[in-house]
Amino acid sequence: MVRPRFTKLPLKQQQAIVQAALDEFAAHGFHDASLNRMIEAAGISKGTMYYYFDGKEDLYAYVARTGLAGLFVRVGPLPELDVGGADEFWAVLEGYYLNLLRALAASPQLAALLRGWTAASRTPSFETAKADLEQASLPWIEQALATGQGVGAVREDLPPSLLIAVVMGMGQAMDIWLMAQQPDDDALPGLVSSLITMIRRAVSA
Amino acid sequence: MVRPRFTKLPLKQQQAIVQAALDEFAAHGFHDASLNRMIEAAGISKGTMYYYFDGKEDLYAYVARTGLAGLFVRVGPLPELDVGGADEFWAVLEGYYLNLLRALAASPQLAALLRGWTAASRTPSFETAKADLEQASLPWIEQALATGQGVGAVREDLPPSLLIAVVMGMGQAMDIWLMAQQPDDDALPGLVSSLITMIRRAVSA
DNA sequence: CCTTGCTTAGACCACCAGTATAAACCGGTG
């Protein structure tokens, strides 16, 4: 876990370190990112880095967590999902997904980081960072799923873990495809609508 | 690319090297697998390994390719898909998927290797091996997709690349979920049927 | 028997994440 003293550092230096780490992780992925390059870019020594962070995993988790937190601050909270029937449920999800994608497109480094998340998350040398971030995101998804089942928008004949896995798999594939296409702003809503419809068809009752 | 001379080696030694590499890659994933451990397990020197293979990527690609080829030999070729309408198309796919999964369950090391494939495939130090295997599998999928569209089983209003991405994302998520569940043999067909149905609902016309 | 070229072993390289250590700094206190 990141040392508390890091937050007491001057903001300038915090940002320098986080930015250098974000650049390096986004450019090379977790494994191929070099701590040595990061500390050089940040203008600090290796001892300093290890004085503030437990290690590479810890730094990655911190950068990803703060970046994600910033993203959700920019996008705002997920609106209430249980205000209507299935159609409203999916419409709200679609709108929120569109907002998320737009915010993500504005932070390509963060997007690269999250894309690489999948890549690194199944390698053995990554367990703590993985658990760290998934603890934060899974309950959110579980709750959305339960709400969807509550309003009759999501089937209940399959294990929730399977539905979550499939939806996340589809979402990842769509994200990567969308980033690769780089659609212009007025084409995006139509595409997102198609994608949400695919998910809806797969998991609706 | 693997050197041709490797195939001229006595079969025993070829198998020793491939088996050692398969064990190591399956146990640790691409990045955390150690060439040094492999050559120790195979009883050869580092010079020998680099005499037969270009490097770690090359070795991984070779092991994955031969393992996959063996799997498809055991399972047999994909039956004709264009013999009927949409229902037959999906039924044939479902049966073939079931066979593939059963064969894969019988080779846990190969399964681990392929699961790790997704993990490693988006890291920069993996591009050639990635391209190598995907060149082999993509046309196969494209053709199945085109056949599905031909018999009216697959929608034609979205870019093929998106359909492929989504289907592969769903398939990966399902594979991983299934491997984690380790369902017994008589539960598997029902689950596979549910999974294929989800894919069908997502991409059907 | 000797040469030639394929094969092999292992020393070596640059780099990696992570550690150990000792010096520098700095606020507080006698």
Added chain:
DNA sequence: CACCGGTTTATACTGGTGGTCTAAGCAAGG
């Protein structure tokens, strides 16, 4: 002012990695 103790820093170091290189072994052909 002098000293002290904790905080922060720079840097040398460790054991490991994938990858390279060279010189010796060895077997076949003249």
